[in-house]
Every structure is written in structure tokens, then in C-alpha cells.
Amino acid sequence: MAKARVPSHDEPISRPAGPAAGLGLDAEALGRLFPFHLVLDRQLAIRSAGAVLQRVLPALAPPAAFSDHFTVRRPALALDFDTLAAHTRTIFLLAARAAPDLILKGEMIPLKAGAQLAFIGTPWITDLTALPRLRLTASDFPVHDSVSDFLVLIQAQKTALEDARKLAEQLGEARDAALKASRVKSEFLANMSHELRTPLNAIIGFSEMLSTQTLGPLPEQYHSYADYIRSSGVMLLDLINDLLDLSRIEAGQYSLEESEVAVGPTLSECLAVVTTDAQRKGLKLSLEPGPRDLRLRADQRAIKQIVLNLLSNAVKFTERGGISVHVEPHRLGLDLRVVDTGIGIDPIIIPCLFEPFRQGHIGLSRKYGGSGLGLSICRNLVELHGGTIALASEPGKGTTATVRLPPGRIIAGG
Amino acid sequence: MYGLINKAVHDLVVSKFGEDKWTEIARKAGVTDPNFVSMAKYPDEVTYKLVGAASEVLGAPPAAILEAFGEYWTVYSAEAGFGHLLDFAGNNLVDFLRNLDNMHTRVQLTFPELEPPSFKVSEVTDKSLRLHYYSKRPGLAPVAMGMIKGLGKRFNTPVSISLDRGRDNGHDHDEFIVLYGEGARAVA
The missing domain is CATH 3.90.1520.10 (H-NOX domain)
Incomplete structure (x- = not known):
């Protein structure tokens, strides 16, 4: 099928001959269709102007000089008839001298075989507040004119932006309130944990005296009760210490006390702490401490807490085999790995394990005890050192916990 | 109806009867998120339910x-x-x-x-x-x-x-x- 030919940009569009070429419009119909028009003669005198334009610009009485009432803002050109007439199909912006808000956007159309020039245009309004200043209402615009549609669109856009701004403000306020509530909670916990520890120390201390029969022998049953009191007290104290640490970290009150930490001896001390429990379960413990003189700039207490936590988890979740600790300095820093042959973890729940209070949620704490805060505390302490912590595991195939500290932490032996 | 209409219902109730009444009306109408977005379209049902709930809570006929x-x-x-x-x-x-x-x-x-x-x-x-x-x-x-x-x-x-x-x-x-x-x- 032959394609219809499209007229080029400069080619006049073919028009039907006869009266239909002028649409047969009378002056009234023309005035209604183009209420902002101007007709200029060869001297650029305004021969006629649209009724609404004359109402908005009362001083505009034909045959006034075009240049007394308007400036041509665009395009840049010399103000003479032939130049204007040569710029057909060009967007003209005319600024009214008497009304700074009134810019007319339109085009020049030669009339009467080049004896006159019509400007057909409409107010170029981008700000709704200009309307009352210009005393324009919808009735002033011809129905075919899209300015009114455009005004609705502008307002809708403004409303949408205002909505978005308000919603963002509400979200921000809700976020601030949530953060504040969380901070207040952490501060409360930090204070309460301290208050809780004080009486517990008395309970543990005195029950230990009873348990060890410091002041003389106790009936057998009382002796075992005293043991229960002491061991329960110690468990409770561990929990409270975890809570205290976490709440201090969350409240931003935990600051590292950095010193030189000798890696090998520190890890040995940690292993010694879990040796009794490991031996009771028949587990083998081993350490590959890396270079002998390996030293870090770190918070020794925090490093011990991290490693002890990983080790006690490993002992807790391993029934057969053993636990090994590996130290490996490399280009990206220092890796401390705790590898066990325990029950392993479903990889899906690994991310949950670093979230505080989540262990209970996934049902581990009931079976294995513990606050569920240990790994969260570990992650926070590692991150305070600028490091990362990761778990790799498969159910039934053991778990590897890797703490990576940045190279800047290595003082010697790296 | 666009959200702007529902926001107007919200503002009318809050300005004349207070936030508590609005909360009650919204709950009764089953509106879970009262932060209407002006330019978003909502089912007509939401607006009709709000009017019905307002009528019940405020004790006025729906026409009023x-x-x-x-x-x-x-x-x-x-x-x-x-x-x-x-x-x-x-x-x-x-x-x-x-x-x-x-x-x-x-x-x-x-x-x-x-x-x-x-x-x-x-x-x-x-x-x-x-x-x-x-x-x-x-x-x-x-x-x-x-x-x-x-x-x-x-x-x-x-x-x-x-x-x-x-x-x-x-x-x-x-x-x-x-x-x-x-x-x-x-x-x-």
C-alpha cells in the first residue's frame, strides 16, 4: 500500500478552495475564537485587538503603535513588518508593557495578501496567582484553548508535590519518634541492667558461701539448693551483662578502650575458659595462632568477648568432633575463624542470628539456653573495630564463624 | 474517587468533631491507612463507607x-x-x-x-x-x-x-x- 505523503515543515498545507478556506467566520465568531488577537498594519499600528485583551489592557486603543504596548521577548528580531511577517511558524512571546504578568504566546499570520499581519495567541500563564492580577476567568478563554487544561495540570502537580512533602514530613516525624523511643528504651535498659546486677551480686556471693559451706556444714538438701541459687544467679548475671552491653552499644555509650593486644595469648585465654565444658562433652579444642608476634590495636575485653562468645556457641552446638580456632593475616586484614563440627545452621536463618532478640524467635534459646544477644553483641563489637563478621554453615556439617578486622588494626606480625 | 475527596471528608470530620471521631469513623469504615494521597484513585466504596460510618457515629442521616x-x-x-x-x-x-x-x-x-x-x-x-x-x-x-x-x-x-x-x-x-x-x- 502506498504511504500517504506528509507535507514538509515549510510547505504550505493544501487548503480547499472557496468560502470554506476562511471557515466563513464573522467578526463576532473570530473575536470569540481569538479574544487575545492583534491585527497590525505595515506601519505596525494595531488595527484591531481581541475584546478580552482590550479589557485587560484598557490603554490599548487602536490605532495604537504596537511597540508602545508590547515588546517582543522571543524571538530576537528587528521590529519591522517584513521581519515579523517572515517569521511564520515561530513561537512569539509578546510582553505587555502595562501588565508585567501578561505574556502572550502565539504566532504571526500574514493577512490580505501581505498588507496586514495577525498575531494569534493566548496568555502564557505558568503561575496561577497571575490570574486574579490579570482579572482573567475561564469565560475569557475560548473553549479550544488549552491554557485552562494546563492550569489544572499545574495545580494538580503542586498538590501532588505538597502531598509528597507532607507524607515525607510525617514519615520523618514517625522515624524520629521511633528512634527516640528506641534510644530511651536503651537508656532505660542500661540503667536497669545496672540496678539488677547489684542485688544479683549479693545473691551469687552469699549462695556461693552457703554452697562452699564457708560458715559450717549445711544439710545435704540445703547445700544443693544453694548450688541452684548460685548457678541460676550466674546465668541471670550473664543475661544481664549481655543486655547491659547491647543497650550500652545501642545507646551509643560503648566506647572502645584500645591497647596493644597479643593475639596468640588472648586466644589461648579464651580457649582455657571453655576447656572444661568442651572436655565434659569429649570435644577436641585446637588453636592455630598464626604468626607468633601478631599484635592488634583493639579493645582487649571486646576481642575476648567476641571470641568467647563464638567459642561457647561452638561448644554449645557441637556434640561430636571438635572446635578449632584459626588466625590468618592477609592483604585485606586479619581473619579469626572459629570452626566447629556441630549441628550447623540453616543458611536462611543466619541473617536473623545477628539481630538482637531473634534467637528466641527462631526457637533456639528454649532448647539451648542463652539470651540470643551474643551474636548481635559480637557484630556490634566487631563493627566498632571497623570489621565484619560472617557465619557459613550447613545443617549437620558444622559452622565456621569468621571475624575479619581491617589491616589498620594489625600492629605487628601481619 | 480521588484521594482528594476522602481527604476532604477527613478534614470535615476533624474540623467539626475532632480527631477521635474521625478515628472511630475510619475504623468503622474499615479504612486502615487514613493518609489518603490526593492524586491517587480509591474505590468509590471507600467514600461511601466513610459516609455510612460517619452517619452512624455522628447520628445524622447520610443525606445530611x-x-x-x-x-x-x-x-x-x-x-x-x-x-x-x-x-x-x-x-x-x-x-x-x-x-x-x-x-x-x-x-x-x-x-x-x-x-x-x-x-x-x-x-x-x-x-x-x-x-x-x-x-x-x-x-x-x-x-x-x-x-x-x-x-x-x-x-x-x-x-x-x-x-x-x-x-x-x-x-x-x-x-x-x-x-x-x-x-x-x-x-x-
């Missing part, structure tokens, strides 16, 4: 709630940023009502899913006019009546409006007789 909403809408839409557009639609009651249908058609360009009512004005004198109201939604004639009252306040003109013929009586649209200015004063 709808009429109060219509009156409030002229105030709210102006405050919600559309005041200049209302000015643009006309600076007196008759011009405004004459332009109202065109204005709704233009608004449709921006809100393509809008299904606005249609208004026609006939038998205009300097005291009265007949307003024809077409809507595909049932039962909203009281909104139009409230809106005319709100416009009377906007243009500082007393108005008196009565339903002359309604869809309830088998017509395809509602027709109101609107007395305004001297015409309204004469019946006051």
Missing part, C-alpha cells in the same frame, strides 16, 4: 452528611490549593455554574480516571436558575445541594435550593431550582 460534605467541598478545594482555579471558573454564582461543566471536563485531562458529574444551567434570570445535575453515582444529589450552598457563601450571595425533579422519581437526572440574591431573600 453528604450535604455538609458538598458545602465543605467548596471551602476545602479552595484551601487545598485549587482556590485560583475556583476564581478562574467565575467570580459570581451564575458564571461559576455555567463554567462548572467545562471545568470538570478540563480536570479530566489531568485526572484521567475521574468520572465527574455533569452540570447544565437553564432558565437563568437575575433571581433564579435551574441546575441540571447528572451523575453516574447514585444518591449524591445532597452533595450538589450542599455545594450550591457553599458557593453562595463563597460569592457572598444568599441561596435557596430545592429539588424540583429527581432521579428518585424516574428522571434520568436531578433538577434543582436555585434562587439567589434577591430571589433567595424573597423566600427567606
Whole structure:
């Protein structure tokens, strides 16, 4: 099928001959269709102007000089008839001298075989507040004119932006309130944990005296009760210490006390702490401490807490085999790995394990005890050192916990 | 209906009866997120449920709630940023009502899913006019009546409006007789 030919940009569009070429419009119909028009003669005198334009610009009485009432803002050109007439199909912006808000956007159309020039245009309004200043209402615009549609669109856009701004403000306020509530909670916990520890120390201390029969022998049953009191007290104290640490970290009150930490001896001390429990379960413990003189700039207490936590988890979740600790300095820093042959973890729940209070949620704490805060505390302490912590595991195939500290932490032996 | 309408219902209830009543109404209507987005479309059902719940909670017939909403809408839409557009639609009651249908058609360009009512004005004198109201939604004639009252306040003109013929009586649209200015004063 032959394609219809499209007229080029400069080619006049073919028009039907006869009266239909002028649409047969009378002056009234023309005035209604183009209420902002101007007709200029060869001297650029305004021969006629649209009724609404004359109402908005009362001083505009034909045959006034075009240049007394308007400036041509665009395009840049010399103000003479032939130049204007040569710029057909060009967007003209005319600024009214008497009304700074009134810019007319339109085009020049030669009339009467080049004896006159019509400007057909409409107010170029981008700000709704200009309307009352210009005393324009919808009735002033011809129905075919899209300015009114455009005004609705502008307002809708403004409303949408205002909505978005308000919603963002509400979200921000809700976020601030949530953060504040969380901070207040952490501060409360930090204070309460301290208050809780004080009486517990008395309970543990005195029950230990009873348990060890410091002041003389106790009936057998009382002796075992005293043991229960002491061991329960110690468990409770561990929990409270975890809570205290976490709440201090969350409240931003935990600051590292950095010193030189000798890696090998520190890890040995940690292993010694879990040796009794490991031996009771028949587990083998081993350490590959890396270079002998390996030293870090770190918070020794925090490093011990991290490693002890990983080790006690490993002992807790391993029934057969053993636990090994590996130290490996490399280009990206220092890796401390705790590898066990325990029950392993479903990889899906690994991310949950670093979230505080989540262990209970996934049902581990009931079976294995513990606050569920240990790994969260570990992650926070590692991150305070600028490091990362990761778990790799498969159910039934053991778990590897890797703490990576940045190279800047290595003082010697790296 | 666009969120702007539901926001207006929210503002009307809160400004006249307080936030607690709104919370009760929203809960009864099953509205879980009361942060309506003006330019988002919501099912008509949401608005109808809000009106039903407001009627129950405030102990007023639905028609009274709808009429109060219509009156409030002229105030709210102006405050919600559309005041200049209302000015643009006309600076007196008759011009405004004459332009109202065109204005709704233009608004449709921006809100393509809008299904606005249609208004026609006939038998205009300097005291009265007949307003024809077409809507595909049932039962909203009281909104139009409230809106005319709100416009009377906007243009500082007393108005008196009565339903002359309604869809309830088998017509395809509602027709109101609107007395305004001297015409309204004469019946006051």
C-alpha cells in the first residue's frame, strides 16, 4: 500500500478552495475564537485587538503603535513588518508593557495578501496567582484553548508535590519518634541492667558461701539448693551483662578502650575458659595462632568477648568432633575463624542470628539456653573495630564463624 | 474517587468533631491507612463507607452528611490549593455554574480516571436558575445541594435550593431550582 505523503515543515498545507478556506467566520465568531488577537498594519499600528485583551489592557486603543504596548521577548528580531511577517511558524512571546504578568504566546499570520499581519495567541500563564492580577476567568478563554487544561495540570502537580512533602514530613516525624523511643528504651535498659546486677551480686556471693559451706556444714538438701541459687544467679548475671552491653552499644555509650593486644595469648585465654565444658562433652579444642608476634590495636575485653562468645556457641552446638580456632593475616586484614563440627545452621536463618532478640524467635534459646544477644553483641563489637563478621554453615556439617578486622588494626606480625 | 475527596471528608470530620471521631469513623469504615494521597484513585466504596460510618457515629442521616460534605467541598478545594482555579471558573454564582461543566471536563485531562458529574444551567434570570445535575453515582444529589450552598457563601450571595425533579422519581437526572440574591431573600 502506498504511504500517504506528509507535507514538509515549510510547505504550505493544501487548503480547499472557496468560502470554506476562511471557515466563513464573522467578526463576532473570530473575536470569540481569538479574544487575545492583534491585527497590525505595515506601519505596525494595531488595527484591531481581541475584546478580552482590550479589557485587560484598557490603554490599548487602536490605532495604537504596537511597540508602545508590547515588546517582543522571543524571538530576537528587528521590529519591522517584513521581519515579523517572515517569521511564520515561530513561537512569539509578546510582553505587555502595562501588565508585567501578561505574556502572550502565539504566532504571526500574514493577512490580505501581505498588507496586514495577525498575531494569534493566548496568555502564557505558568503561575496561577497571575490570574486574579490579570482579572482573567475561564469565560475569557475560548473553549479550544488549552491554557485552562494546563492550569489544572499545574495545580494538580503542586498538590501532588505538597502531598509528597507532607507524607515525607510525617514519615520523618514517625522515624524520629521511633528512634527516640528506641534510644530511651536503651537508656532505660542500661540503667536497669545496672540496678539488677547489684542485688544479683549479693545473691551469687552469699549462695556461693552457703554452697562452699564457708560458715559450717549445711544439710545435704540445703547445700544443693544453694548450688541452684548460685548457678541460676550466674546465668541471670550473664543475661544481664549481655543486655547491659547491647543497650550500652545501642545507646551509643560503648566506647572502645584500645591497647596493644597479643593475639596468640588472648586466644589461648579464651580457649582455657571453655576447656572444661568442651572436655565434659569429649570435644577436641585446637588453636592455630598464626604468626607468633601478631599484635592488634583493639579493645582487649571486646576481642575476648567476641571470641568467647563464638567459642561457647561452638561448644554449645557441637556434640561430636571438635572446635578449632584459626588466625590468618592477609592483604585485606586479619581473619579469626572459629570452626566447629556441630549441628550447623540453616543458611536462611543466619541473617536473623545477628539481630538482637531473634534467637528466641527462631526457637533456639528454649532448647539451648542463652539470651540470643551474643551474636548481635559480637557484630556490634566487631563493627566498632571497623570489621565484619560472617557465619557459613550447613545443617549437620558444622559452622565456621569468621571475624575479619581491617589491616589498620594489625600492629605487628601481619 | 480521588484521594482528594476522602481527604476532604477527613478534614470535615476533624474540623467539626475532632480527631477521635474521625478515628472511630475510619475504623468503622474499615479504612486502615487514613493518609489518603490526593492524586491517587480509591474505590468509590471507600467514600461511601466513610459516609455510612460517619452517619452512624455522628447520628445524622447520610443525606445530611453528604450535604455538609458538598458545602465543605467548596471551602476545602479552595484551601487545598485549587482556590485560583475556583476564581478562574467565575467570580459570581451564575458564571461559576455555567463554567462548572467545562471545568470538570478540563480536570479530566489531568485526572484521567475521574468520572465527574455533569452540570447544565437553564432558565437563568437575575433571581433564579435551574441546575441540571447528572451523575453516574447514585444518591449524591445532597452533595450538589450542599455545594450550591457553599458557593453562595463563597460569592457572598444568599441561596435557596430545592429539588424540583429527581432521579428518585424516574428522571434520568436531578433538577434543582436555585434562587439567589434577591430571589433567595424573597423566600427567606
